[in-house]
Amino acid sequence: GEDVEQSLFLSVREGDSSVINCTYTDSSSTYLYWYKQEPGAGLQLLTYIFSNMDMKQDQRLTVLLNKKDKHLSLRIADTQTGDSAIYFCAEWTGGKLIFGQGTELSVKP
């Protein structure tokens, strides 16, 4: 079946790197996504990766995909207080997005 799992909380200090992890079960996923949701706001598409890639970098964001282990990670370099939010991992499979539970990132000054 389709299932996406994330740890619920992550706390880091400002300036450190943050790594948010995600595992998924459906090996036929074509795209994997990271979304950011700030309090009271909708979902912001941060980045996505095609399933035949193993890495994608976009400014402070690095996505790593281990397709064999069905593991996706999002690294945020030089984490700032403005990065505090909930981060959702999602996979595109069967014509729809399946979301993880979300990881709440707390950045302490």
Add this chain to the structure above:
Amino acid sequence: SAVISQKPSRDICQRGTSLTIQCQVDSQVTMMFWYRQQPGQSLTLIATANQGSEATYESGFVIDKFPISRPNLTFSTLTVSNMSPEDSSIYLCSGSGQGAAEQYFGPGTRLTVT
């Protein structure tokens, strides 16, 4: 990228009434979807809005409760019918831009049912 807007942004409704939420995309999109996000939870897909035909509903969601329209490639509506407090959630619309890769979301409609 596609910019998606929703109306209303929030509403407080009485039990037993219905609310229609509008979703407008600034460009033609192939697919549009409606999601529900219950308080403190992740997103659950309600249905895929199909242009010119009936929506495709996920398990646990039915047309009588959540009728959906999609008259063209840039607009869709979701109605939450005969509301109860359990329907209090954020309802989000999404659409795909060029190709299925980019999936964008609207800001959501915060619904409270009293």
